[in-house]
Amino acid sequence: MKFATTAxxxxxxxxxxVRAVPINRTVSYNFRDTEHAANLFALKELGHIYTRLNNPTQDVLEARLAKLEGGTGALAISSGTAAVFNSIINVARVGDEIVSSSELYGGTYSQFKDILPQFGITIRYVDPHDISAWKNASNKKTRAFYYETIGNPSLRVPDFEAIRKVANDVHVPVIVDATFTTPYLxxxxxxxxxxVIHSLTKWIGGHGTGVxxxxxxxxxxxxxxPKFATFNEPDSGYHGLRYAHDLGDLSPIAFVLRMRLVQLRNLGxxxxxxxxxxFLQGLETLAxxxxxxxxNxxxxxxxxxxxxxxxxxxxPGLEKDNSNYQTASKYLKRGFGGMIVFGLKGGRETGKKFIESLELFSHVANVGDAKSLAIHSASTTHSQLSEADLLAAGVEQDMVRLSIGIEDIDDIIEDLKKALSSV
Known part of the structure; x- marks a missing residue:
């Protein structure tokens, strides 16, 4: 099936x-007998134990996402931020390092800068467009490369295949937040x-109604x-199971299976x-x-x-921005997404006045809604960053971030005209 049909x-x-996927509002599940229960807990067979681990409705979402991405398996989790955090601690532990793009969503940047170091995990930031920087920042402690398909809110697109080549040389996995592109683009x-990480809250959900x-x-x-200790050392929580060696037919989903059995089961x-x-409803109209x-x-x-x-x-789709467009057009064949950033004469204060003059656009801390949204990044989503960090993340003081919705384009532009005229 093609993308829209699979979705x-x-x-x-x-x-x-039952034609539509039902909501299974249950915490627990009946076991056939005591042997069945024991087999589930021992991973001798797969099934449902407790909704913290999985749920029949969740099974459909995960399998559908894996199909759309061309992956082997998926794990749905409480938020995009939780997906980022659990992906990192699934592969890194005390003393390990991650090489990351500096062009990150503010919440991810804070997580990497202030929280992961408390777990003994060091993040080394690089300009994602300087391919040599990825190799130079790597060492024997490196456990993964991390970037966003379209930087939030820099909207710059890295050269994915060039980064992959460096990752192959270092032999580390590439972890990517693909929220801004979705599997469709x-x-x-x-x-x-x-x-691959997604904030389902954004375009996949699509209506600002679920996190x-x-x-x-x-x-x-x-x-x-052997350097990936979390996958090679015995897991005492599962009778010495080694996820890189002992999963048999389940080995292609080793990453998300370990995340489900260790982090999701025990951190919740x-x-x-x-x-x-x-999110299943959102997927149906994603394309x-x-x-x-x-x-728009x-x-x-x-x-x-x-x-x-x-x-x-x-x-990303503006040919005038030649360096960004050249890379973006190489990879984004179906469209360049719904995000725009721009600067106004008068800087930060003018940007605030512009946002307050909008009527159709909603002033909220979100993106990917069917409704058009606007925010001033430096004073809100990235306000915790220093001036130097803001520049590294691609956030100018005069930057206004627009998430363009699916309203009639004439109404969107008319609202922008009025707000621009007011400043």
Whole structure:
């Protein structure tokens, strides 16, 4: 099945008497007998034990996401932030290091800068577009490379395949936050990702009604390298199980299986069945919405270029931004997404006044909604960063971030015209 069909029908048997995927609002599940219960807990067979670990509704979402990404398995989790954190601690522990792009969402940057060091994990930041920097920042302690497909909010696109080549040389997995592209605009596994992260809250959910995250396992990385201790040393919680060696037919999902059995089981960042159902609804229209988001955003970006109040505009699909467009157009064949950033004459204060003058756009801390959204990044989503960190993340003081919705383009541009005229 093609993408749009898989997003609607994937992982759900049409012969099922229930046509729509139901919400399974249950905490626990009946075991057939004591042997069945023991087998489930011992991993001798797979099934449902407790909704913190998995749920029949969640099974469909995870299988559908894995199909859309071309992965071997997936894990749905409580938020995109939880997906990032649990992916890192799944592969790194005390004394290990991660090489990361400096162009990150503010919450991820804070997690990497202030929280992971408390676990003894060091993050080394690099300019993601300087390919030599990835190799130079790597050493024997490096356990993964990390970047975003489109930096938030820099909106710059790294050269994925070039980073993959360096990762191969160092022999580390590539962990990628693909929230801004979704699996519709980009299949990042085809271009070198071993682990894919999504904030389901954004375009996949699509309507600002549920919080959740997901991790997709490409099933391509060889975890038997002894330096990956979490996959090679015996797990005392599962009778000495070594995830890189003892999973048999389940080895292609080693990454997400360990995350489910260790982090999700014991730390509990689970996703509610109701939110799972919300994301299944969102997936069904993802292809349609991403086409509209991309088309609207492209038109808004070109409109902003014509306005005298605007100093600069950044959108991956603008040919004027030659360095970014060259890389973006190499990978993004279906569209360039729904995000735009731009700067206004007058800087930070003018940006605030512009946002307060908008009527159709909602002033909220979110992106990927069917509704158009706006925010001033330096004073909100990235306010915890120092001036130097802001520059490294690609956040200018005058930057306004727009998440373009799927409203009629004439109404979107009319609202922007009025707000620009007011400043």
């Amino acid at each position: 609607i029908h994937g992982a759900w048997d049409r012969k099922n008497s 980009l299949n990042i596994i085809e271009h070198g990702a071993d682990v 959740g995250g997901a991790v997709v396992d490409a099933g391509s990385f060889d975890w038997t390298d 960042a689970c996703l509610s069945p109701d939110n799972v159902w919300i 349609l919405r991403m086409d509209r988001h991309s088309k 955003a492209h038109q808004v970006a070109k409109f902003l270029l014509t306005r005298p109040e605007v100093v600069w505009v950044r959108y």
